[in-house]
Amino acid sequence: MTVSRKIVLHFPAQVADRPIVCDLALRFGLAFNILRASISPHREGIMVMEIIGEGVNQEKGLQYLREQGVLIESLSQDIRKNDERCINCGACVGVCPTSALFIEKPSFEVRFDGAKCIACEMCIMACPTFAMEALI
Numbered sequence: 310m311t312v313s314r315k316i317v318l319h320f321p322a323q324v325a326d327r328p329i330v331c332d333l334a335l336r337f338g339l340a341f342n343i344l345r346a347s348i349s350p351h352r353e354g355i356m357v358m359e360i361i362g363e364g365v366n367q368e369k370g371l372q373y374l375r376e377q378g379v380l381i382e383s384l385s386q387d388i389r390k391n392d393e394r395c396i397n398c399g400a401c402v403g404v405c406p407t408s409a410l411f412i413e414k415p416s417f418e419v420r421f422d423g424a425k426c427i428a429c430e431m432c433i434m435a436c437p438t439f440a441m442e443a444l445i
Contacts, residue, residue: 326350
């Protein structure tokens with residue numbers, strides 16, 4: 310059965326310049342969607358990605374990543390919009406890289422689609438009323 314899950318990968322400096330994610334796709338028949346990444350050769354890196362494929366292949370692929378020295382975390386942090394604090398200013402909409410936050414027309418109210426959220430926390434930093442919150 311094909312499943313999708315969001316994970317955070319932490320690449321140590323010694324493997325940051327290797328094509329590990331490409332190998333993951335080729336060796337285990339997995340698809341991936343990179344949601345956020347900051348990786349430079351010879352430096353530590355981080356990547357938030359959605360991994361899609363058969364559950365068994367995902368587990369094999371994750372084991373492969375661990376063997377390569379990559380630390381794996383589930384994307385367990387969720388973001389929520391506190392409607393009582395929100396003044397619908399739209400500051401969060403402009404910084405959201407996935408359009409999880411958008412302005413609904415004709416009401417011009419800020420709406421939040423949690424399924425699109427990658428927990429980058431850009432909205433939290435942009436919100437002047439602290440209406441966007443991280444749930445850990």
